[in-house]
Amino acid sequence: MTSVRAAMRAQTQKELDDNTKLYLLRNRLEPKKDGEGFTQVTFLLRHYLKVANAAHRQSLTRLILSCHPLALERLRHTEHRRPKIPRDMRLCRFCKVHIESPEHALLECAGNEDIMALRTEFTNKLEYELPQWDLVKNLDPVNRLRTLIAERDTIGLLAKFTHEVIALYEATPVLIPSLPLDWVIARYERSTSGNMIVS
Numbered sequence: 454m455t456s457v458r459a460a461m462r463a464q465t466q467k468e469l470d471d472n473t474k475l476y477l478l479r480n481r482l483e484p485k486k487d488g489e490g491f492t493q494v495t496f497l498l499r500h501y502l503k504v505a506n507a508a509h510r511q512s513l514t515r516l517i518l519s520c521h522p523l524a525l526e527r528l529r530h531t532e533h534r535r536p537k538i539p540r541d542m543r544l545c546r547f548c549k550v551h552i553e554s555p556e557h558a559l560l561e562c563a564g565n566e567d568i569m570a571l572r573t574e575f576t577n578k579l580e581y582e583l584p585q586w587d588l589v590k591n592l593d594p595v596n597r598l599r600t601l602i603a604e605r606d607t608i609g610l611l612a613k614f615t616h617e618v619i620a621l622y623e624a625t626p627v628l629i630p631s632l633p634l635d636w637v638i639a640r641y642e643r644s645t646s647g648n649m650i651v652s
């Protein structure tokens with residue numbers, strides 16, 4: 454029985470590690486019960502599922518599981534006869550320069566003043582409540598967001614910030630690039646020959 458459980462755990466962990474849509478959960482660690490360091494735990498009621506505010510918790514959980522309305526996910530799928538948009542063309546509706554990913558929307562975008570004000574407010578609070586913020590703020594955006602998701606003490610702040618930023622994105626239509634049909638077909642053929650990553 455123990456070996457069946459171990460096999461299930463290994464299989465689930467492999468799926469978590471291999472699924473590109475779950476990239477924000479990669480390499481996550483949990484504190485050991487004896488308080489000595491961290492370890493990988495596959496099955497657990499995660500701390501982000503215990504955020505008290507239901508709306509904030511839902512926004513953060515959706516972001517982590519890639520069920521969010523940002524272009525990176527939204528344009529991954531076909532919609533109203535529009536084809537799937539290649540990843541490098543899923544641009545931010547505000548700055549129109551970078552891929553509209555969770556880490557861009559939350560931590561980088563300088564194309565919307567309201568979001569920048571929310572970010573300043575959020576990082577000012579982190580300076581007080583996250584002792585290692587001076588180190589964390591210098592990580593690349595993906596690892597900075599992964600680290601913030603892993604932080605138990607400030608997870609409520611991250612959930613609230615995520616909820617407010619996503620609401621601002623949802624209030625503006627997603628940027629849909631126009632794609633000439635022959636271009637779409639050429640990209641598709643290249644993708645099926647293995648030379649291009651669309652996902």
Ligand SMILES: [Zn+2]
Binds near residue numbers: 546547557563564
């Ligand atoms: Zn942007």
